[in-house]
Amino acid sequence: MFIFLKRIFKLAKEIILKNKEIFLANFIVFIIFLSLLNFLFLFLKFKDYLIEKIEKKADISLYFEAGTDINEIDRLKKALEANFQIKKIEYLPSEKVQEELLEKYKEKPEISQILEEVGPFFSVLNIQTKNPDDYEKILDFLNQEDTNKIIKDVDYFQRKEMIQKIFIISKNIQWLAFGLSFILIIISLLIIFNTVKLSVLTFKEEIMIQRLVGASDLFIKGPFIATAFLSALFESALTLLLFVLLLFIFQKPLSNFLTGFNINQLFQDKMAYFFLFNFSISFILHSFFTLVGIKKYLKV
């Protein structure tokens, strides 16, 4: 086995060194493809961050009558959690509401003074659902449960249109990201397939001769799989290096543009994952397209 692997890698080295131009072309195409995949990955992460940020702005608040029993609020909270796909539900007692408002306006003493004078504040239940349609259903549910005597106000109606718009925007962003990624990946795969196919064509005659003089399928395919391994190794390492350099150079403008989204940190945290992902994708594509390409010449 060791002798076999040694010979396979020796032949792979010969293939690369004697066909430098072809491998350089493949190398460049693959680095562009891997960079595109990495860019898409970061873009999708940014999209998730953006959508989360937008969706955080969509919620409804139930304001309770002063003196409402906490047990009744807790019962209602549990009923909502049981009946709807709740993303986040948070109860704020009146004291906490007042505390938060005072904290918010601590720089403006005139407003703080008014806040301390007025009161008591209403307790609030802030609700975020996974599905925007659920907000209407929650209102129906509240009517059925006959909660009028404990709920003073619901702020949904004032914000209904805005909430619906937020969900439409986030859905559109999801589709745009998905569509863009799909189109770019398909185009890249076609380019890669044709580049590899052209490379294989160069080896057509040699493969047929090798087969005629008694080389086994594995002995012919082996060096191509080994070249795929070596190419994938160098391509993934270089792509990673390229991204590290680019992110370092454009650190400042990127952090200004992607407010709050730390792309450098994300890349650093997932560096090993990026390398493995790039290596696996490159190795699989190189091997698959090459083996598909040489298959017909092995029939000799």
Next chain:
Amino acid sequence: MILFENITKIYKKTNGEQIFALKNVSFEIKENEFVILAGKSGAGKTTILKLIIVEEKPTFGEIYFENTKINDLPSDKISQLRQKIGIVFQDYKLLKTKTAKENLSYVLETTKEKDDKIKTKIKNLLAFVGLEKRENNFPEELSAGEKQKLAIARALALSPKIILADEPTANLDPICTLEILRLFLKLHQMGNTILLATHNENVIKFLKKRIIILEEGKIIRDDKNGRFII
């Protein structure tokens, strides 16, 4: 060693027309025999060689190599069979990106032979065909005769049971032709079985070996004494 039993090979053109490359051909080649396949171009000589190395499959009939039917071998068995057969092609079929030495080492490395033994074997093979000084030359740097000698060395690399040669002197001048034919005779004297296809009358007369003459896919003569009379 090789037995052809009622072999018919039909090629189909894209327009559906059938071409009979071989019609009900039967013959046997025994160990240590030197057999010449003779006939005009298109007589079926190359088809017979292709059938022996399973590059083509017969339409009808059965082919045996060392008592094993080889009509329909799976891919892995085909390479095992080809390792037992040394092949010399008219157009040499050398690996262009490899030197003379590498062309031989490639074939030898398909086996489990150790590297030091391979090196010794390559030296011996190159010396046998007189190319010891050309080991680092690429095929395009060799003359036609040298290319064919290298192809013969490659055919001998795995100590084959039989050597097949398809018009091995077709592209050579008379002097080179003589050198190559002497090499084949030497190989035969050393105990090798040889099947050589040619349409060259001078080659047939020089070799004076058993001759199978083909015409339009049929055997019209099988003469043990090598008489080239139709």
